[in-house]
Amino acid sequence: MSSKNPQRYNVTTALPYANGPVHIGHLAGVYVPADIYVRYLRAKEKDVVFIGGSDEHGVPITISAKNEGKTPQQIVDRYHSMIKDSFEELGISFDIYSRTSSQLHHKTASDFFKKLYENNKLIEKTEDQYYDQEANQFLADRYLLGTCPQCGYEKAYGDQCESCGSSLSADELINPVSKLSGNKPVKKSTKHWYLPLDQYEGWLRKWILEEHKTDWKSNVYGQCKSWLDNGLNPRAVTRDLSWGVKVPLEEAKDKVLYVWFDAPIGYISATRELTNDWEKYWKDDDTKLVHFIGKDNIVFHCIIFPSMLKADGDYILPDNVPANEFLNLEGDKISTSRNWAVWLHEYLQDFHGKQDVLRYVLTANAPETKDNDFTWKDFQARNNNELVAIFGNFVNRALVLTKKYYEQQVPTPDTLTESDQEILQQISTYPQSTGEKIERYRLREAQQEMMKLARLGNKYLADNEPWKLIKTDEQRVKSIIYVALQIAAQLAYVCEPFLPFTARKLKDMMNLADRNWDALTTQKLIDPGHKINKATHLFNPIEDHEIQAQYDKLAISKAKNEEAEQNLEPLKEPVTYEDFSKLDLRVATILEAEKVPKTGKLLKITLDTGIDKRTVVAGIAKDHKPEDLIGQKVTIVANLQPRKLKGIESQGMILMANNPDGTLHFVSPEEDSKNGAQVN
RNA sequence: GGCGAGAUAGCUCAGUAGGUUAGAGCGCAGCACUCAUAAUGCUGAGGUCGAGGGUUCGAAUCUCUCUCUCGCUACCA
Numbered sequence: 001m002s003s004k005n006p007q008r009y010n011v012t013t014a015l016p017y018a019n020g021p022v023h024i025g026h027l028a029g030v031y032v033p034a035d036i037y038v039r040y041l042r043a044k045e046k047d048v049v050f051i052g053g054s055d056e057h058g059v060p061i062t063i064s065a066k067n068e069g070k071t072p073q074q075i076v077d078r079y080h081s082m083i084k085d086s087f088e089e090l091g092i093s094f095d096i097y098s099r100t101s102s103q104l105h106h107k108t109a110s111d112f113f114k115k116l117y118e119n120n121k122l123i124e125k126t127e128d129q130y131y132d133q134e135a136n137q138f139l140a141d142r143y144l145l146g147t148c149p150q151c152g153y154e155k156a157y158g159d160q161c162e163s164c165g166s167s168l169s170a171d172e173l174i175n176p177v178s179k180l181s182g183n184k185p186v187k188k189s190t191k192h193w194y195l196p197l198d199q200y201e202g203w204l205r206k207w208i209l210e211e212h213k214t215d216w217k218s219n220v221y222g223q224c225k226s227w228l229d230n231g232l233n234p235r236a237v238t239r240d241l242s243w244g245v246k247v248p249l250e251e252a253k254d255k256v257l258y259v260w261f262d263a264p265i266g267y268i269s270a271t272r273e274l275t276n277d278w279e280k281y282w283k284d285d286d287t288k289l290v291h292f293i294g295k296d297n298i299v300f301h302c303i304i305f306p307s308m309l310k311a312d313g314d315y316i317l318p319d320n321v322p323a324n325e326f327l328n329l330e331g332d333k334i335s336t337s338r339n340w341a342v343w344l345h346e347y348l349q350d351f352h353g354k355q356d357v358l359r360y361v362l363t364a365n366a367p368e369t370k371d372n373d374f375t376w377k378d379f380q381a382r383n384n385n386e387l388v389a390i391f392g393n394f395v396n397r398a399l400v401l402t403k404k405y406y407e408q409q410v411p412t413p414d415t416l417t418e419s420d421q422e423i424l425q426q427i428s429t430y431p432q433s434t435g436e437k438i439e440r441y442r443l444r445e446a447q448q449e450m451m452k453l454a455r456l457g458n459k460y461l462a463d464n465e466p467w468k469l470i471k472t473d474e475q476r477v478k479s480i481i482y483v484a485l486q487i488a489a490q491l492a493y494v495c496e497p498f499l500p501f502t503a504r505k506l507k508d509m510m511n512l513a514d515r516n517w518d519a520l521t522t523q524k525l526i527d528p529g530h531k532i533n534k535a536t537h538l539f540n541p542i543e544d545h546e547i548q549a550q551y552d553k554l555a556i557s558k559a560k561n562e563e564a565e566q567n568l569e570p571l572k573e574p575v576t577y578e579d580f581s582k583l584d585l586r587v588a589t590i591l592e593a594e595k596v597p598k599t600g601k602l603l604k605i606t607l608d609t610g611i612d613k614r615t616v617v618a619g620i621a622k623d624h625k626p627e628d629l630i631g632q633k634v635t636i637v638a639n640l641q642p643r644k645l646k647g648i649e650s651q652g653m654i655l656m657a658n659n660p661d662g663t664l665h666f667v668s669p670e671e672d673s674k675n676g677a678q679v680n
Numbered sequence: 681g682g683c684g685a686g687a688u689a690g691c692u693c694a695g696u697a698g699g700u701u702a703g704a705g706c707g708c709a710g711c712a713c714u715c716a717u718a719a720u721g722c723u724g725a726g727g728u729c730g731a732g733g734g735u736u737c738g739a740a741u742c743u744c745u746c747u748c749u750c751g752c753u754a755c756c757a
Contacts, residue, residue: 222684226752230683295751326750370686371750378692385706389719397716404715448705462721467714537717602756619756
């Protein structure tokens with residue numbers, strides 16, 4: 001139901017999680033594209049609100065707080081202001097950048113819940129759940145260990161026994177123990193509310209799979225289809241936690257809304273904070289709602305949030321969700337924990353005044369259809385070869401010539417030649433051709449279109465050679481400079497969504513007033529006699545040493561990561577010698593190895609232990625090929641209770657060193673150690 | 681293993697109602713020019729369109745199988 005010409009727009013951006021700063025991956029996928037889109041709409045004088053904010057709830061923030069000995073509020077305060085400031089400095093032109101810890105958000109989210117509750121849109125389930133009195137919290141199934149009632153295995157999880165494969169409920173476990181504290185948990189009854197997503201399946205299928213088959217991106221559509229085909233289940237909207245939006249029910253004082261439920265409501269709260277007229281942006285059919293997000297958020301914005309809005313009944317649904325893929329950095333996945341990222345706040349310090357360069361590079365290389373790679377070398381090349389050499393250079397040429405020949409005044413053209421008129425005609429089409437691409441969310445192409453205009457300018461000057469004609473035909477030169485200045489003026493307007501700082505500078509240099517995008521189709525953007533200001537360079541070359549400094553920075557991260565690998569996992573509790581001596585560790589040699597069918601990582605391995613030949617199943621196929629393993633000496637736990645995996649009985653466990661990068665390596669005895677030798 | 685997305689020039693990417701010599705930008709080579717931050721313009725080289733079958737008069741484009749990358753998920757750790 002894409003209305004071609006809506007009255008107004010509501011553009012939201014994924015709320016960054018306030019547990020760390022923002023990096024180029026976030027920018028390329030979400031904020032820069034959204035900002036381009038919004039600036040374009042504003043240039044067309046459309047009624048638009050551009051919404052952002054920090055997502056400040058959820059368990060990871062409470063963990064960070066605990067680790068640093070601070071309150072969750074202190075953590076989110078720090079990152080919220082950091083994120084907000086750096087967005088502003090980059091020119092991400094939010095109408096409001098709010099936060100989910102605000103009072104208004106708490107009220108909005110809890111009202112939202114309440115309405116669903118009162119209209120019986122939620123399912124209630126009361127269950128006795130295990131509660132850890134020391135850790136002071138309810139225990140999810142996976143945080144419970146106990147004895148399996150089926151096979152007697154002592155370390156079955158609350159939801160499943162990994163030994164015999166039978167699925168369990170936490171209640172069936174014999175002698176359950178909390179994985180958090182090791183204590184015996186107590187039973188406590190707790191009630192939770194669920195959004196019955198399964199009830200929305202038919203409606204979602206029609207809405208997405210039929211009505212948005214052609215206008216949504218294929219990655220978005222495919223993800224949704226996958227989820228819908230797998231079937232949807234009711235999803236709990238409340239949790240037994242303290243950090244978050246309190247559930248507005250007398251009987252649920254100690255519960256909060258699950259973060260996935262409260263976060264998207266943050267869009268609504270932020271709009272509400274922005275304007276008393278907020279409802280027309282959320283409840284009027286003539287509003288076009290667009291969510292800019294990364295691909296990790298597709299299911300929330302295409303399935304869950306729309307179901308929430310539908311459940312409420314008063315809200316409009318997103319017209320499009322142009323989710324982007326991911327951006328890599330120098331060939332490796334961006335990672336906050338490994339500090340493998342270009343942080344926005346650091347970029348702004350290192351490359352002061354070069355906001356537009358980053359915006360340009362991230363747009364040129366935006367992961368619109370597949371994951372892309374950001375490299376500093378590419379960053380430098382695009383700045384030097386495109387922004388400086390093509391864009392900046394053309395503008396400089398046109399303005400310098402104007403200064404040289406006409407004392408900074410736009411000359412009155414002589415009779416315009418046919419080719420002049422053709423050029424003027426051409427430049428008048430750029431706003432529309434660029435705009436069409438923006439409206440289809442093809443921002444990479446749109447930006448290229450803008451650059452074509454600069455190329456056109458360079459070519460026009462080269463073809464007409466005013467520096468030669470000035471000696472022989474002064475009248476003709478007036479026309480040429482006049483036309484060149486029209487191109488430069490158009491460039492100033494058309495580049496605004498992509499390069500707002502540059503647009504400002506260029507407009508100031510040329511003394512241009514702001515203009516409606518749709519009025520740019522005129523062939524005269526700047527009048528004869530119009531005085532322009534002194535030209536300064538719009539862009540400057542980036543030197544090799546500046547790029548090298550960034551590579552050095554990354555190298556430090558890499559080195560630190562390797563160092564950190566030494567002490568990643570904290571030491572476990574001390575054990576007695578008796579505890580240790582219960583283990584029977586032995587040397588063994590791999591005789592045979594083959595993949596277990598229908599699994600990703602499992603290998604069935606036959607071992608010579610000196611005492612016997614036995615079979616173990618090991619989850620190491622990701623790092624080791626079966627054929628390479630024959631003859632490999634290994635250390636095994638020989639007296640581990642056998643357990644069945646995929647129908648094969650595994651009689652022991654091969655010891656593997658688990659590197660922080662997730663790769664597994666054999667703990668291999670020296671070659672001359674004998675099979676069956678005890679390890680102690 | 682299941683599901684989804686992707687694999688096109690050295691690099692980053694376009695390219696579907698299947699149709700003559702597969703495109704752009706950057707990089708590279710040569711030429712021209714000097715107003716401009718040695719910038720610009722022109723010309724050119726460079727591709728078995730991931731591999732292999734199939735449908736078709738004809739496939740980058742439709743279909744099947746396979747390989748690799750990314751994500752979700754399962755199993756595993």
